[in-house]
Amino acid sequence: MKKLVYVVLFLTFLACKEQVKPVEKQEEQKEETVVLNDFPEELRKVFDAHGGLNIWEKQRTLVFDLPKPDARETHTVDLISRKDKITTTNFSIGFDGQHVWLLDMDKSYNGDAVFYHNLMFYFYAMPFVLADDGINYGATEDLKFEGVSYPGIRISYDNDVGASSKDEYYLHYHPETFQMQWLGYTVTYRSGEVSDNVKWIRYADWMDINGIVLPKSITWHNYEGKTIKEEKSTVTFENVELSTQKKGATFYQKPEEAAYVTKE
Known part of the structure; x- marks a missing residue:
């Protein structure tokens, strides 16, 4: 009789143990999934067309080179x-998480380091940077170019988000593929005042990097309002x-010979 009781208890223990495992697995999977409920349906489809936030997150x-006549960046x-x-x-x-620094021993850099340090990253990492915190999404009219109407999403920022919280962006996507095609943006960094001058970049050249669709090139166009004209620069x-790996602890730190810089 005792043996029978032990067998029953042992089988009960195994059954309970087997029931617990799937619950733990579901919790792990749930933590790895990016919640998309806060984004407009159209923007979710744009993210998916570029590989999806689950892979991006x-x-x-991220590393990329910008070939320039004077120096490759x-x-x-x-x-x-x-x-x-x-x-x-x-x-x-560099930006160490709090301050921007500049190492320029021969005084060859004549730009604004605070404005420039992450500028090209934001243009390059579209549309995924539009999933950042502190962003508001709204409606905007279609952008028409060469007989195609591209639906769009207006992006604005909460106060004190980023270096220029009054900037606005307009993402326009292909009506069938939902792939990003155009980016309109305003610049308020130096003035601090809201601007209605929207510059336009065309995103029509893409490449796949580890399942994420990122630009191979982007092209600024001349414009009059929302009338897009000829190409200006690429x-x-x-x-x-x-990479899923981060750089070493000192990679982004200010070198001893560098100097911190402030907004001009």
């Missing part, structure tokens, strides 16, 4: 902390890398 480090960004670093043969710019991106 697993990436930690290598941009490195921590996608979680948003620390960044730009290196060239002549100068380096920026290409080379040697693109996406």
Whole structure:
């Protein structure tokens, strides 16, 4: 009789143990899934057309080169902390999480490091940077170009979000594929005043990096309001890398010879 009781207890223990395992597995899967309920349905489809937020959110480090006549720039960004670093043969710019620094021993850099340090990252990492916190989504009229009407989403920011919270963006996507096609944006960084001058970039050249669809090049166009005109200039991106690994603890820190810079 005792043996029978032990057998029953043992089988009961195994049954309970087997029932617990699926619950733990479901919890792990739930933690790895990005919640998309706060985004407009159309924006969710745009994210999906570019590989999906679930894959993007697993990436930690983005690297890309910008070939320029004077010096090739290598941009490195921590996608979680948003620390960044730009290196060239002549100068380096970095953001350590709190402050922007500039290493420019021969005084060859004549731009605004605070404005520039993450500028190209935001243009390059579209549409995924539009999933950041502090963003508001609204409606905007279609953008028409060469006989096609591209639906759009208006993006604005909460106060004190980023360096220019009064900036606005207009993402326009293909009506059938939902792939991003155009980005309109205003610049309020230096004035601090709301602007109605919307500049336009065409996104029509893409590449697949680890399942994420990112630009191979982007092209600024001349414009009159929302009337898009001829091409103005193109920026290409080379040697693109996406990694789930982060850089070492000192990678984004200010070098001893560098100096912190403030908004001009």
